[in-house]
Amino acid sequence: MTGTPLTRSEAKDLTRRRLIRAALAILDEEGEAGLSTVKVAKAAGIAQSSFYVHFKDMQELLRVLADEGGEQLFAAMREARRKAREAPDDLERHRDTFRIPLVAICRHPELLRIQLRARYDPSSSLRDFAVATAAAHRDHHAADLAALGYTADDERDRRRLEMIAEGINAATNALAMGHLEGRYPDLDEAADILTALSRGALRLLRSTSAKAAPTERPQDEAAPGDGAQEAAAPGDGAAPGDGAARGGP
Amino acid sequence: MTGTPLTRSEAKDLTRRRLIRAALAILDEEGEAGLSTVKVAKAAGIAQSSFYVHFKDMQELLRVLADEGGEQLFAAMREARRKAREAPDDLERHRDTFRIPLVAICRHPELLRIQLRARYDPSSSLRDFAVATAAAHRDHHAADLAALGYTADDERDRRRLEMIAEGINAATNALAMGHLEGRYPDLDEAADILTALSRGALRLLRSTSAKAAPTERPQDEAAPGDGAQEAAAPGDGAAPGDGAARGGP
DNA sequence: AATTTCACCGATAGTACTATCGGTGAAATT
DNA sequence: AATTTCACCGATAGTACTATCGGTGAAATT
DSSP states (O other), X not given: OOOOOOOHXXXXXXXXXXXXXXXXXXXXXXXXXXXXXXXXXXXXXXXXXXXXXXXXSHHHHHHHHHHHHHHHHHHHHHHHHXXXXXXXXXXXXXXXXXXXXXXXXXXXXXXXXXXXXXXXXXXOTTHHHHHHHHHHHHHHHHHHHHHTTOOOOSHHHHHHHXXXXXXXXXXXXXXXXXXXXXXXXXXXXXXXXXXXXXXXXXXXXXXXXXXXXXXXXXXGGSOTTOTTOOSOOSSGGGOTTOGGGOOOO | OOXXXXXXXXXHHHHHHHHHHHHHHHHHHHOGGGOOHHHHHHHHTSOGGGHHHHOXXXXXXXXXXXXXXHHXXXXXXXXXXXXXXXXSSHHHHHHHHHHHHHHHXXXXXXXXXXXXXXXXOTTOTTHHHHHHHHHHHHHHHHHHHHHTTOOOOSHHHHHHHHHHHHHHHHHHHHHHHHHHTTSOOOHHHHHHHHHHHHHHHHHHHHHHHHHHSTTOOGGGGSOTTOTTOOSOOXXXXXXXXXXXXXXXX
């Protein structure tokens, strides 16, 4: 309200941030097609032509947005994994592995929404970013599974881990969006479903990789201090008529 | 090559179809942002202004496209379920429930791609269509699970079935796209992963719903002739430390 | 105090697109 | 054979946007 003794570059930086903010809001509300220098500049409170004082063109603003958004998403994910590792017991910990990403998504849904849209849109300037982010999440998740003891020695197992990670990530995104759309009011329920999905897939991985290399002990090169690793998988390799029976070409 | 004795309305219908074809191709290759009456008309071999002989505006063409595409997708899905029911043994049948949708998607990837893009894009004319299609698939899948004996009596179970269906569908789409991007060359492997994911989730559903209503026999109102229903779930309600332990509000 | 810098402005040329309108010739109808 | 219909055409007015350019005044520098 009182004095705003801003230096010139501070003021510039402030408008720059206002532009980015405005772009993010418009992107979320109207989509990439609704984005224009006119709208962004107006929303930020400057003339359309002044847009170019801050960015070469809209493409550049989007690139900056992608960088920052990616950073934010990744930070949220790191945080999630960290918190999950801190959980009191292994049961809560495993559930948190799914609940925390859900919560993180719901805190900044616009980032995921924008990413989901751009992922398969060839006309999107954010496509490369979206593809890279999705890949990073997938690899991160797959690495996490590997650290849990589901080692992937041969090509096929590695691919399986990747598929599980990608599938679970897709399901996580879908349930988070469903929550935001009001269909699944309780995030804990969603986390339970994801936990169950994950367990099922990992059980498959366990049993067949045990068949492929029966003498191997997956704990060997696992992450430190993960004693109980996967409380589930009771009957283990016993799942009777599982897909494992097939011996493809 | 020889004579093309087309009646006037036949010729008109032909150009109309060419317009739709062209729009679909451009939509897939360049996205909704790349679509224009200029491009579509040119690709169909007519003048831009003649576009309006066939459609009121681009919006209308997209609506027609959505209707036809939705019909096609749904037909493919019905076909998939039908084939799955025809499979020789229950094992193959269950796997086919996942393999066939994957194959169907890969036969016409542009339809899914377009749908995935529009799903969360507020600027898309196809958004309503995409949302409706996704809901239809989810409900269809959930109904399928219910028919398998996973009855959903109370609100919570119904929601769980829906979440599983939505999660599995999202994973199916993700793996199909991954296949098309060359990451998962073998669709059978992807089907195995989906089967495993599904089994895990259904095991959860089984065990907790058995706890909630222990005397109930789910076969009662299930689809006819599904004797073996879910070969898996061996230890059944025994899964030791599953999420079922939690009794949230 | 004089000078320079620069964030911002309004005006505007250029681009891409939509949607209408009058005209044309062959198909369809009479 | 005469007339009508209509799928298609080219031209064009209108809209929305991008990106540049010269100008301005306050901040920053000298």
